[in-house]
Amino acid sequence: MTHNLYRDNPEPLIDHILRALELTGRESVLDLGCGNGFILRDVVSRMRAGGRTIAMDIAPSMLELAKRNVTVSWAPLEFVEGQAEDLSRYADGEFDRVMANYIFHYIKDPDLVCGEIARVTSDTGRALITIEARGSMPEMYELHFASMEKAGFPADFIERLPRGRRGKMVLDNAEETLVKHFSSVEERPYPDTLRFETPEPFMQFYATGHKYCGAKAMAGDDFPESIFDRLHEEVETVVKQRISDVGYFEVSKRNSVFVCR
Template identity: 70%
Template structure:
């Protein structure tokens, strides 16, 4: 809960729930922009997908569930590693994302199924159906993490394991600080600003993931992935910020309440700050922290 300093009363945050998910993931634009930027401008030699694959520890003969597969960016690499005896099932709430995943996963040597569904209800699958279950970056949008973690645990075969990938709540603080400073400068109302999340959102984050997952699994091992995104010119960062993150969610929540001209001013203000930072030190950098929790 945020607090509006002007009135010292609790302010209800905007709802980034089911309706937002269906709109945000109704096309590939935002998600692909984030994925492209993370890979092109990363400072870690290994990709996040490499790290996830290491944590999955596949022989190729596993039955794998990709819960919240999105556009298939990670599934593409997983499916290409499966062979005779293996299979993969991809579940997502967005038909548009499932369609993209089907187009993006071009190589699979094992059966591959795409299913529209919610992480909260996997009752179509019996207990112990999968050797591996992966849930990557879905807990930003999950209202009941205990329910979903319970479903994941129920589906893992004895001897198998699940992986849950989460971005730290305070990942990319440089983006959020610059964004909110610029919003105040441009003149967005304090009440509107107070309702926006100032960090990565989600009820299960790095701070409490071990505790929540341990209620469902006997063993939970955290494997951190620390990275930074370094930009030597402003343009790619501005695409990441304005298109990939839609002005940290402000564009989506503004609806028609604020004119495009205010977002044009916001863009210009942030761009000027980024250019000033690059002129000073040679680059603008976002610090990032993710972890994969290996659960069995």
């Protein structure tokens, strides 16, 4: 929702992905790590007789969300619980299109997953890897770490936190990994900026969507809720001041879709 509503790029990311997919509607498609289905629903709405889609995710809760979000499918659609590291249930070259959108910040062995994606992609098909740069959204991370110090988090805890997008394969090194598994790798950048003219949507993006840049998840039960309340207030104060000064608060993003054959 945030990316669709507050993007500066006039083209939605899903349109960028769909253009790279080049669907006729008769393909066999694997959506690897389908998440809540916000990309999947646009893909399956373009399928027709002769096509089929398999949506896979490791989390049952995400599959349930995807089932609720994907309400129109003209061709067979199957939801499968499974891991990207193990696609052994599928034959070599089984899919004409394989999508892996924003899953690699969770992947511990990118070579294993890329190898599996390449294996199940047909010789005449293509795999799409959508990925974000490690240094994407610097404005949010800079504000986050400055505010953590003010909120009173211990320095050693702050030092352990990720300073950008996590994962062994990010936009900065994706091509060197992908070329080991595909004969052709084409990068199609999708630069964007999220512009917020009121603080509420950014704070939801930061606190709920990104769980305070991962700090909430890493903290576990080690810190009281009150320290996150102070962090929230510190960040919100700066965002409000920026909006008051220039009319908006911006977060710049660096994403690319890699078309692999």
